[in-house]
Amino acid sequence: MIQRPGFPISLIFPPQGHFTQPYLALPCLKAWLVQHGFDDVELVDANIDAYDRFLSREYLTRARDRVRERLPHKRFAGRAQLEFRELAAFRAATEAEVSADALIERIDDAKSIVRGGAFHDIERYIPATRTIYHALRLVSAAHFPSELTPHNFTTGYANDRSREVLAATLDETQNPFIDHFRTHVLPDLIARSPRVVGMSVIYGSQLIPALTLGRMIKAALPDCHITAGGGFLAYIGAKLMAAPGIDACLDSIIFHEGESPLLALCERLRDGHELGDVGSLTWFDRSRGGVRTVTNALGHPIKLDDAPPPDFGGLPLARYFSPELVIPYDINRGCYYGECTFCTLPTVIGPGYRTRSAATIADHIVRLRDELGTRNVNFITDCMPPGMIRDLPHELIARRADIRWWSDARVEPKAYTPEGARKLHESGCRKLLFGFETATPRLLKMMMKGQSLKSTIEVATNCARAGISVTFYAMVGFPTETRAEAQATVDFLVEHKDIVREVSLQTFHIDEVAKTYREPEAFGIKILSDPAADLQLYHDYEAASGMTQTEAAEVFEDMMASLRAHYPLFTGDNIFFFMQKSHYFLHLARGVTPDEFNDRCRRRAERRASAGPEAALSVGEDTRLLAVPFSYTETLAKLAHPLARAARPDFLTGRFVESAENVAARELGAIQRKERVLVYCGETAEFAEIRPDGARALDALRQCGSLGELLDLLPAHDQAARANLTSFAAELHRLGVLTTLQSASARA
């Protein structure tokens, strides 16, 4: 028998997280384990691995075939109307059918544009990014009703009910990760036979994939101890470990900061000792027959300044969907302020606030810069304290670190002075994200933000003047907030659009760890609980005054519409820059100023809006049309309604409100048959909907070659025909479905 040397450990980041840069937790844990004598630690980013494979010609071809088999669009052909419950399937079936071939053809190009030199070419970047989004819709359609996007993974199963979560780990029709893990993750793991697998579960969208993988590893490697930790499990871990059947997927969960518990766990397992004294560990004791859940006492957090820099060794750094690597690095853990009544971040990392010294940070950053060959850094911090805002630039400048960085921040007027902001910029700071939340002082007080509107805008102005791009986090639907107050927030944001470049707008949620949940009376709310949801973290609530949750969701739509009308980065499809983590920052890092980037976005939006009936307009080589018996746009509008959104489990809350689908079906009603044609242009990755007559017009345009040539065929005196055709062509040009670009084959 071959002796297994050492003590192999595999640390795995399960899907779904974003795909533009690596996450930090596992590299920190690896560095800590290695520093303490475990030298065989492997990092596996199963998330980027899955995205990269799903977004391949071969996988998309399979997905297309699977949609045709499971969800043929023809099933809707003879229908007179579509009920609300059928809309999502109709959408998935039709858009997959019309776009699949072009997506298969273009996916490799799209990935290489986003990863490579054409990233900075806005006219290539945006269609490429959109192609990636649509390709994920094809993958989703193949696993309907699941939805995998760059930001989210949901299935038809509720994330807050353990029975459903466990069922999802076994359902290959909805869970694309079962096949993926079986064919692409498990074989390597089996060959390696790790003694410990540690998974980082930061988001609710990772829960089902993580448990799926855990279950498969346990079946294949019964001697391997499977543990998991991370932000999301800090919230629901205790409930999860009490749920029947979870022991088939996991052996333990680590709460809060992972370094010390994971090290202790590995030491005990290596030495064959009991796990009872591993701090912050909840584990399944199988020693006496049966399975008993044991919750150990909380351990002590580490002294952060003693922690080594994160070790990214082994991660597939070239596979992330960005042209350059952005290194995440943790300055501190916890929040030095820690008072905000809605905030749950302290729960994730555990009690207390700890920081590395500015000198240590600068040393580590220079080391990572040289090792990894990149100057882009994302400082991970709940917010930087004033002393660090002063000291860190000094240390970075003294070492000539010459990096470009971005991070979260808290409004600290004494630190973000004009001089302070200049120093930050000089040290490489290009973007800061502040918790603005609301323009209503009354609500700021209830939130205990400890900041005034005046100081917030002063800080933002100083940063903007220094050349730092400012993002505001904003919130709608805080208990008692009225529509007028939400409007005041959006008015304020629009008024300051020359200072603030991006707004991360969220609807307010109540989770079980925030003060709003623990002291509902103080906020005038009544918390509603769902007894069937044994993993429930987020709750509905009734407010004595102010907007209801549904109203807040509606107002969110209005606020987004205003922001999209006024913020160049949010206008039309420019919003892709905002939505891909670090992508806008990478432009700033290359020396583009926030003003210049804003101008680019503005000009692009203007160009699109003013696109006209140019004679050279033509139908792209891989433009496809699909006759559909119902309106696709009407379907989309219904599905985007807040009531319809509430009928699906949401990634952030993982909630699945049982009555929501009935309410949506009743309120939103069915849609009636309408003969329409769905068009997909592969070149621009744009959809549009036209009438059967429009399809005839496109056919004619295609036969003639260009709009100019078609117009030449029409009698000069037939002004009505010419006007109808030119306005049709201009509209499709504005929507990106007709282009003056050379077609793919002509380019080749």
Place this chain on the structure above:
Amino acid sequence: MTKNDTPKSEPKTPHGEVQRIEKREAESAPARLDFSKLDLTVEKVEERISPSETNVFDK
């Protein structure tokens, strides 16, 4: 054969409605259409951004 040499095959789909609009021999069809009478309405397909997609901190 380089990538550019790859012949572009026609999509092999059993689904007749999906048309790769093909060049037809007869140039007469466009001329026969009365464009003044066609319903050339265009509906814009717009993805709305959901709250979960605006959190740059998270995802």
